[in-house]
Structures are given as C-alpha cells and as structure tokens.
Amino acid sequence: MTNYLLRHLQVLFFSFGQLVRTPLSSALGISVLGIALALPCGLYVLVTNAKSISLQWQGRPQVSLFLNLEITDAQTRALVEQIKKYTEVSEVKYVPAHAALEEFKALSGFGDALEAIGGNPLPSVLIVKPTEDASTPIALQHLVEKLHDSDKVDLAQLDLEWVQRLHAMIRLSQRGVILLAVLLGLAVVVIISNTIRLAIFNRRDEIEIISLIGGTEAFIQRPFLYAGWILGVLGALFALMLVSLSLWLMSGPIEDLAKLYGSNFELKGLGVRPAALLVVIAGTLGWVASRITVGLHLDRLYST
Amino acid sequence: MIHFSQVHKVYPNGHEALKRITFRLDDTEIAFLTGHSGAGKSTLLRLITLTERPTRGQIVVNDKNLTKLPRSKIPYLRRDVGVVFQDHKLLYDRTVFDNVGLPLVVSGIGHRDTARRVRAALDKVGLLNRENVYPITLSGGEQQRVGIARAVVNRPRLLLADEPTGNLDPELADEIMDLFLQFNQHGVTVLIATHDRRHIDRLRKRVLLLKDAELIRDSA
Numbered sequence: 001m002t003n004y005l006l007r008h009l010q011v012l013f014f015s016f017g018q019l020v021r022t023p024l025s026s027a028l029g030i031s032v033l034g035i036a037l038a039l040p041c042g043l044y045v046l047v048t049n050a051k052s053i054s055l056q057w058q059g060r061p062q063v064s065l066f067l068n069l070e071i072t073d074a075q076t077r078a079l080v081e082q083i084k085k086y087t088e089v090s091e092v093k094y095v096p097a098h099a100a101l102e103e104f105k106a107l108s109g110f111g112d113a114l115e116a117i118g119g120n121p122l123p124s125v126l127i128v129k130p131t132e133d134a135s136t137p138i139a140l141q142h143l144v145e146k147l148h149d150s151d152k153v154d155l156a157q158l159d160l161e162w163v164q165r166l167h168a169m170i171r172l173s174q175r176g177v178i179l180l181a182v183l184l185g186l187a188v189v190v191i192i193s194n195t196i197r198l199a200i201f202n203r204r205d206e207i208e209i210i211s212l213i214g215g216t217e218a219f220i221q222r223p224f225l226y227a228g229w230i231l232g233v234l235g236a237l238f239a240l241m242l243v244s245l246s247l248w249l250m251s252g253p254i255e256d257l258a259k260l261y262g263s264n265f266e267l268k269g270l271g272v273r274p275a276a277l278l279v280v281i282a283g284t285l286g287w288v289a290s291r292i293t294v295g296l297h298l299d300r301l302y303s304t
Numbered sequence: 305m306i307h308f309s310q311v312h313k314v315y316p317n318g319h320e321a322l323k324r325i326t327f328r329l330d331d332t333e334i335a336f337l338t339g340h341s342g343a344g345k346s347t348l349l350r351l352i353t354l355t356e357r358p359t360r361g362q363i364v365v366n367d368k369n370l371t372k373l374p375r376s377k378i379p380y381l382r383r384d385v386g387v388v389f390q391d392h393k394l395l396y397d398r399t400v401f402d403n404v405g406l407p408l409v410v411s412g413i414g415h416r417d418t419a420r421r422v423r424a425a426l427d428k429v430g431l432l433n434r435e436n437v438y439p440i441t442l443s444g445g446e447q448q449r450v451g452i453a454r455a456v457v458n459r460p461r462l463l464l465a466d467e468p469t470g471n472l473d474p475e476l477a478d479e480i481m482d483l484f485l486q487f488n489q490h491g492v493t494v495l496i497a498t499h500d501r502r503h504i505d506r507l508r509k510r511v512l513l514l515k516d517a518e519l520i521r522d523s524a
Contacts (some may be wrong), residue, residue, distance in 0.1 A: 214379045
C-alpha cells in the first residue's frame with residue numbers, strides 16, 4: 001500500500017516536472033485556462049454582491065401609507081396601534097408631516113420655494129414593514145388592499161415593483177453565469193485535451209516502448225491524468241488570483257461610490273467554499289479531458 | 305512454448321502477410337526465423353506479443369491461448385516475453401540504467417530489487433560500467449546490448465529478436481548473436497528473425513524459412 005502511494009506520488013512529481021520542463025507552453029496554457037475560469041467566477045462574484053446589495057437596502061418590501069391631510073395626531077396614533085396588531089405587519093414607522101417636510105427641505109434643495117408656499121403641503125406617512133411570511137407578492141397585494149380600506153389613508157403605495165425587477169434581473173444573471181460557466185467549462189476541457197494531445201505526441205516513442213514492454217494502460221495513462229489534473233488546478237488558482245486582483249482594484253472606487261449613497265457596502269470576495277469548489281471542478285475537468293484524450297490514443301497501441 | 309496452428313494474417317488493405325503458418329517452438333529451444341524482406345518475419349513476431357492480432361488460426365504462447373486473451377491481459381503477456389528490436393527502441397532522454405530498469409518499474413518492482421536486477425542484466429551484456437550514461441553516447445552495438453539487457457531484465461522464459469544485428473558490422477553482430485546463444489544455454493527459449501545467412505550458417509541451429517507469407521521450410 002505504501003509502495004502504491006509512493007509510486008503515485010512519483011508519477012505526480014514526474015508529471016509536474018514535465019510541465020516545468022516546458023515553462024513557456026505550460027504558462028500559456030495555464031493563463032488561457034485561468035482567464036476562461038476567471039470570467040464565470042468574476043460574474044458570480046458580481047451577482048452575489050448585487051444580491052447582497054438588494055438585501056441590504058431593501059431586504060423586505062415596504063408599504064407607504066400617505067395619510068389624509070385632515071386627520072389629527074390622536075387619530076394617527078390610533079391607526080398606528082391598529083395596524084401594529086395586524087399579524088402580517090412587523091413594524092410601523094410614523095413620519096409626521098413636519099418631519100417629512102424637514103427631510104424634503106434638506107434633501108431636495110427646494111427649501112426656499114417651500115418657505116414661499118407657506119404651510120406644509122406634505123402628508124404624514126406611515127411606513128409599514130410586513131413580516132417575512134407576508135412578503136410574497138400575493139400576500140402583499142392583500143395587505144395593501146386591507147391598509148387602503150381605511151378612509152384615513154389617501155394612498156397606499158407598495159415599494160415592490162423595483163424589488164421584483166431587481167430579483168428577476170439577478171435570477172437572469174445567475175442563469176447567465178451558469179450558462180457561461182458550462183460553456184467555459186467545455187472550453188477548459190478542449191484546452192486541456194489539446195495540451196495533453198501535444199504531450200502525448202511529444203512522448204509517443206516512450207508510450208510505444210512502455211506498451212511494448214508490458215506497461216498497462218493505467219500505467220501509461222497515469223502521468224497524463226495527473227498532468228491534466230495539475231493543469232486544471234493551476235488554471236483554477238490562476239483564475240482565483242485574477243478575480244482577487246480585479247476585486248482589489250475595484251474595491252476602492254466601489255466603496256467611494258457606496259459612501260456617496262450613504263451605505264457602508266463592502267465588496268465581497270468569492271468566498272472559501274466557492275473557491276475550493278472551483279479548484280475541485282477544474283481539477284476534475286482536467287482529469288476527464290486527459291482521460292478521454294489518452295483513451296483515444298491508446299486504442300492504437302493495443303490490438304483488440 | 306510457442307505454438308502456431310493455421311495462422312493467417314490479412315491486413316485491412318487486403319495484403320496477406322502470413323498464410324497457413326503452423327509450427328511449434330519448445331521450451332529452451334532456439335530457432336532462426338528467416339526469409340526475404342517482406343516475407344512476414346516481423347508480422348509473425350508481432351503476433352506473439354499481440355502487437356497485432358491474427359486474422360485466423362490459433363497461437364499459444366506460455367500456455368496462454370492468445371486468440372482468447374482480452375486486451376487488458378496483453379501487458380502481462382508482454383512482461384513474460386523479452387523483445388529485442390532492430391532500432392533498439394531506447395529512450396534517449398534517460399540513462400542506460402533507467403532504460404534497462406523500465407520493464408521492472410512498469411511491473412511495479414521495488415527500487416532496491418530493480419537496482420540489483422538491472423546491474424545483473426547489464427553485467428550479462430558487459431555494460432556494467434556504463435549505467436549512468438545516456439544511450440546516445442554509446443555505439444550501435446552497445447545500444448543494442450542495452451536493448452538486450454532490457455529484454456532480459458524481467459527474466460522472461462521467451463526471448464524474441466527482430467533483426468537484432470541489422471545495423472551492425474559483422475564482428476559486433478557475432479557478439480550479439482553469441483549473447484543470445486548464452487541466454488539459450490541458460491534455459492531461455494529464443495526466436496531470432498534475421499535475413500543474414502551468415503549467422504544461420506555459422507551457428508547451425510533450427511531455421512524457419514518464410515517465403516511470400518508462407519512457411520516453406522522448417523529444418524527441425
């Protein structure tokens with residue numbers, strides 16, 4: 001058993017040595033693989049971040065109730081208490097008309113114009129946040145109707161549409177990332193297959209001699225399988241480097257941008273598990289590509 | 305040891321390389337396989353190691369019926385048969401030691417055993433002091449002896465040689481042939497394909513003569 005492991009280790013180092021012997025073509029191959037793998041990875045990171053933005057800024061939809069201008073403070077408070085009792089509602093925030101005016105003045109820059117109007121044209125607003133269970137589109141629709149029913153409410157507005165659109169777009173991009181990953185995975189198979197084909201061609205004498213003196217197909221295949229695996233793994237590591245580098249270059253400007261929007265959003269990296277998964281998948285693809293290529297070639301050497 | 309019965313070999317392009325070949329080579333025998341070039345000598349040897357499959361007929365080698373031998377068992381058949389090639393088929397990017405040791409590495413023999421047996425084989429062919437050089441620095445005769453050492457390092461009971469002296473001058477060729485005779489005296493069955501009448505006349509051993517794909521004379 002130790003002997004067996006030792007032999008496999010020897011072959012692994014041998015295969016690695018073969019790659020090192022042709023540094024230029026190995027480096028080229030690994031770069032192409034890295035770029036091919038970095039594309040879906042980078043997009044995956046972007047989509048994941050977009051998702052986290054949407055969760056952070058608008059985790060759940062909210063309903064804005066614009067109240068009738070004439071109702072009194074006491075009536076408003078009663079309404080708030082009433083809505084709070086609804087099982088679908090998790091939180092109600094009351095923005096009195098004067099606070100809304102202050103905020104509008106501060107943010108819009110129309111402060112002077114408002115002074116000229118005199119009086120407050122803005123209604124008080126209740127911001128109602130539904131519970132998680134009530135956040136499905138249909139439940140929300142019911143809630144909006146229920147809230148609108150009161151004659152104290154002028155307008156009930158559901159801030160849902162843009163959330164739905166964003167989620168739909170994220171789903172679409174996720175699908176896109178998967179498609180791209182499959183396509184580029186195929187590209188990886190083709191690239192590694194071609195590299196292995198060249199390696200086989202360069203060592204065809206050796207392969208022939210080993211088969212003539214009684215080497216099994218497994219023995220002949222082994223170094224090429226390892227080579228394919230190594231190429232896949234190194235390509236994946238290079239891809240991870242490219243993605244990290246791009247993230248590092250982008251993180252500064254993105255944080256500046258986020259600050260301008262009053263957010264402390266930080267660009268997230270690929271994460272350990274997806275990165276490990278990438279390495280495993282790329283290694284497996286390399287192994288499979290090599291296996292197919294060597295298999296086709298070996299048929300020639302053993303009469304059947 | 306080797307038993308051919310009614311063996312035919314037809315190549316896909318229709319060329320008939322061997323027709324109705326029947327012969328027997330017993331344990332510890334030595335024989336020359338001769339005939340003009342293209343008579344089918346190489347094809348016959350290739351059938352014994354299943355580098356090619358016969359079209360019809362039966363071949364038994366080392367008590368194994370090759371007709372029924374599955375592809376996965378071919379490597380184990382080849383380990384029991386030492387083969388010497390006209391063009392040596394050495395690996396020029398590896399030392400003499402590594403070349404001779406290759407069949408042992410392929411069979412999964414441990415490092416220490418390999419070293420011992422490689423040196424024994426090199427000793428037999430008189431190249432013990434050259435184990436660390438690369439084959440390209442050796443003369444043609446020496447390269448062929450490396451090939452022979454590789455063929456016998458597994459201690460096969462059967463040794464095949466395809467024109468082993470083809471590119472050598474007569475003196476070196478005789479040395480190589482004498483080596484095969486020595487192996488035969490130690491109990492190895494030997495079959496040598498050669499078109500060189502000189503060896504046949506000099507050594508006076510059994511001769512199988514091929515002409516136009518047929519075995520026309522067996523001196524045994």
